[in-house]
Amino acid sequence: MKQKNKKITIVGFGYIGCIIGSYLASQGYCVTGIELNDHIIKSINNGFPPFHEPGLAHLVKAGIDSRRLTITKECDAIKESDVILVTVGSPLNDSGDADLNHLSQALDRIKPYLQKDQLLILKSTLPPGTSRDFVWPQLSNKNLLLAFCPERLAEGRALADLTTLPVIIGGINQEAALAASQFWIEALNVETIIVENTTTAELVKLADNLWVDVNIALGNELAKISDKLNIDVLEVIAAANTLKKNNSNVNILLPSLGVGGYCLTKDPWFLHAMGNRLGIDLKIPAVSRKVNESMPEYSVCLIDRYFQNLSKKSEEISIGVLGLSFKNNTSDCRFTPTKPAIEKLLSLGYTVRIYDPLLTQEDAFSLTGIEMSSSISDCVTNVDCVAYFAGHDEIINFSLENLLRLTNKNALIFDGRRFFNKTEINNIKSLGFTYKGVGRI
Structure with missing residues (x-):
């Protein structure tokens, strides 16, 4: 199947979903965003992203005008999709752990529409083991290809990152990993890095963000010392x-x-x-x-x-x-x-x-x-x-x-x-x- 004929559904059209979906539409994909937030739906349908990101407004408007980008609350488009991306939030709960309610609700909504051999890619940040132990048991009877590909985009330069950063891929099996790799190479023309499994890929995302947080903290501690020493950090x-x-x-x-x-x-x-x-x-x-x-x-x-x-x-x-x-x-x-x-x-x-x-x-x-x-x-x-x-x-x-x-x-x-x-x-x-x-x- 040629790339331009593939149909993509993105479950959750917030920051990450909107950026990926709008870009894929600009590359010829037919993209459907599934979103429950009325403000986001109205904004996208009017041709405007619901937030500022350099270069995004043009892509959203072009996608809506060309009808390659649509957004809805309904899940029917999943039946005809080749690839489904899940980008719902995973907030912190009161006990300091991941709240998987958004993911659980999204899975409950989309399960009746999933078809055999579809590629389902999780991009929500998840604790290591979630894809294997929480998601896959709910979907294994669907004969899907399941992969976890962590989101790695930095706000303010997200579109540039999307088309330059390597995509990390962990598949529930080798077939799923290879399918996800082929998709990202075709869609973004980027390097892909296939790791051993979904759990490894989940830990990669957390390792990246911990590294960033730690190194900013180091800079902040040095700043406090520099203030006392009256020097420039x-x-x-x-x-x-x-x-x-x-x-x-x-x-x-x-x-x-x-x-x-x-x-x-x-x-x-x-x-x-x-x-x-x-x-x-x-x-x-x-x-x-x-x-x-x-x-x-x-x-x-x-x-x-x-x-x-x-x-x-x-x-x-x-x-x-x-x-x-x-x-x-x-x-x-x-x-x-x-x-x-x-x-x-x-x-x-x-x-x-x-x-x-x-x-x-x-x-x-x-x-x-x-x-x-x-x-x-x-x-x-x-x-x-x-x-x-x-x-x-x-x-x-x-x-x-x-x-x-x-x-x-x-x-x-x-x-x-x-x-x-x-x-x-x-x-x-x-x-x-x-x-x-x-x-x-």
């Missing part, structure tokens, strides 16, 4: 990362206001819970999470300490927060560290304004309880501190000269995730601002 990290180890270099990641998003905030806890079930007291997942969860309050303390040293009362200080999402150039505010940071500022008595060019007024208010300013200029006019909590392009491109014209005299520039370089910092200071970042001077 980015200079420390850049120099440290030149050390070669085996076939690569040391790679300490950058410190910031904190870690957010759907994956990094929960996946280390999945591993921690898995260790407990296996009788292993894993130390690292809990430590990295606690370090990174401490950063919003730590960042606010840096701001608060600055104004305390000036003997200024917080009730007299106004702060303009630029950027609310958890990462630069995305609208995703799931578990964003800006939320607890703003809550801490408010609890200390500061007046806080907010602006994020990628969020709607409704989303910003839902997140913070604050009416969002209409523009950067509106947000920073007559403030005593400009807090860069995200570095979206529009925010980065707003000139320091404009800030100088609008802010109060000698305003503090707080760098939570803007990562000003040394030349820019010197310029900030020469204009009369005070600069402070996380581990920065």
